[in-house]
Amino acid sequence: MNTGAAFEPWQVSATRFPGQDAADEEQLRFMLGYAILAPSSHNTQPWIFRFHGSRVGLYADRTRGLPLADHQDRELTISCGAALFNLCLAIRHFGRTMVGQLLPDEANPDLLALIGLGERKQADHECNSLFGAICRRRTNRGPFEKRAPDPGFLEKMERVAVQDGAWLHVVHGRSMRHAVAELVAEGDRFQWHDARFRRELASWIHSNRSESHDGMPGYSFGHGDLQSILDPFLIRTFDVAERVAARDLDTAEKSPALLVLGTPGDTARDWLHAGRALQHILLHSTAGGLSCSFFNQPVQVDTLRPRLLAAIGRQGHPQVVMRMGFGGDVRPTPRRSVREVLRGG
Incomplete structure (x- = not known):
C-alpha cells in the first residue's frame, strides 16, 4: 500500500470534478490532476503548467532534462x-471539446502547447474507457506471460499511432527481433560503460522509503528495501554493462510483443505527436x-537510431522501443502534485 504525499495524486477522482458550470480555469486546474499521471523518462515529470487567462500552457521543464540519456530533450518532449494527451482526454471525458495549438510561440520553444475548453460535447465509450485507465497505467518492468497480445489489437494500435501523427512497427520474425534486441544490448554497453551516464541514472533512483515526489523507487525494478538503499551507490560505482546487456537482450528477445514507435520527422512537433501516440497506446x-x-x-544512442530503422525496414525516425504483454500488478511511482507543477496559479 502506497501512502504519503508522493502518492496522493493517484487518488484523483472524477467525483470531485467542479462541474461544467464552474469557471474554465477551475475545470482545467482539476483536469491537470490527470495530466501529471503521464509516464516520463526516469519519472522526471519534466512539465510545468501556467494559466494564460482561461487557457493553460504546457511548458517543458528543462531543469529536469537528462543530458546524457536525452541530450536533445527529445524524450523530455x-x-x-x-501529459498533453491525458489532459485532452480529461477534457473530452468531462464533456468539452479541446481548443488550442501546439508550439504557439516561436520565440518561446519551452511553451509546447496552449489548451482551452471548447463547446460542450458528450464523451463516447472509448474516451471514457481510456480515461478510466489513466489512474491504472503503470510501467511494468517485471516478467510477462508468454502469450502474445491479440494480433487484431496490435493492428488497431498501428492505426492509433497514425491517427496521432506517428507510426507503430510490430517487430515480426526471429531475425528482426534478434536484431532489435542486439541493438538494445549494444546501447546498454555504450551507456553503462560511461560513468557519467551511471551517475545521471543513479541520481533518479531512490530507496523504497524515500519521500521524493519523482524518480524511480527500487521497487519499480523489483528490489526490496535493503537493495533499494544500495542501488544508487552500486550503479554509480560499478560498471555492470555486460550483465545489463545480457539481461536486456534476453528480455527483449522473449518479449510477447516488441514494438517501435516512430514519426515521419524529428522535430519538437513530431516528438509531441510521438508522446500523444505513446500514451494513447499505453492507455488502450x-x-x-x-x-x-x-x-x-x-x-538514446545517436549512432544506433539509423541502425534500428534499418533493422525494421522503415522510413522516418524511431522514438520509442517498448515491449508489451500480460504482466502482474505493480505499484505506482511517486508524483509531484498539481500544486508543485503549476506556476503563477
Whole structure:
C-alpha cells in the first residue's frame, strides 16, 4: 500500500470534478490532476503548467532534462506529449471539446502547447474507457506471460499511432527481433560503460522509503528495501554493462510483443505527436489488461537510431522501443502534485 504525499495524486477522482458550470480555469486546474499521471523518462515529470487567462500552457521543464540519456530533450518532449494527451482526454471525458495549438510561440520553444475548453460535447465509450485507465497505467518492468497480445489489437494500435501523427512497427520474425534486441544490448554497453551516464541514472533512483515526489523507487525494478538503499551507490560505482546487456537482450528477445514507435520527422512537433501516440497506446493497453515497459537504448544512442530503422525496414525516425504483454500488478511511482507543477496559479 502506497501512502504519503508522493502518492496522493493517484487518488484523483472524477467525483470531485467542479462541474461544467464552474469557471474554465477551475475545470482545467482539476483536469491537470490527470495530466501529471503521464509516464516520463526516469519519472522526471519534466512539465510545468501556467494559466494564460482561461487557457493553460504546457511548458517543458528543462531543469529536469537528462543530458546524457536525452541530450536533445527529445524524450523530455515526448513525456510532455503524453501529459498533453491525458489532459485532452480529461477534457473530452468531462464533456468539452479541446481548443488550442501546439508550439504557439516561436520565440518561446519551452511553451509546447496552449489548451482551452471548447463547446460542450458528450464523451463516447472509448474516451471514457481510456480515461478510466489513466489512474491504472503503470510501467511494468517485471516478467510477462508468454502469450502474445491479440494480433487484431496490435493492428488497431498501428492505426492509433497514425491517427496521432506517428507510426507503430510490430517487430515480426526471429531475425528482426534478434536484431532489435542486439541493438538494445549494444546501447546498454555504450551507456553503462560511461560513468557519467551511471551517475545521471543513479541520481533518479531512490530507496523504497524515500519521500521524493519523482524518480524511480527500487521497487519499480523489483528490489526490496535493503537493495533499494544500495542501488544508487552500486550503479554509480560499478560498471555492470555486460550483465545489463545480457539481461536486456534476453528480455527483449522473449518479449510477447516488441514494438517501435516512430514519426515521419524529428522535430519538437513530431516528438509531441510521438508522446500523444505513446500514451494513447499505453492507455488502450491498460484498458485491455496489458502491460508495457521500455527499451529506449537504441534511440538514446545517436549512432544506433539509423541502425534500428534499418533493422525494421522503415522510413522516418524511431522514438520509442517498448515491449508489451500480460504482466502482474505493480505499484505506482511517486508524483509531484498539481500544486508543485503549476506556476503563477
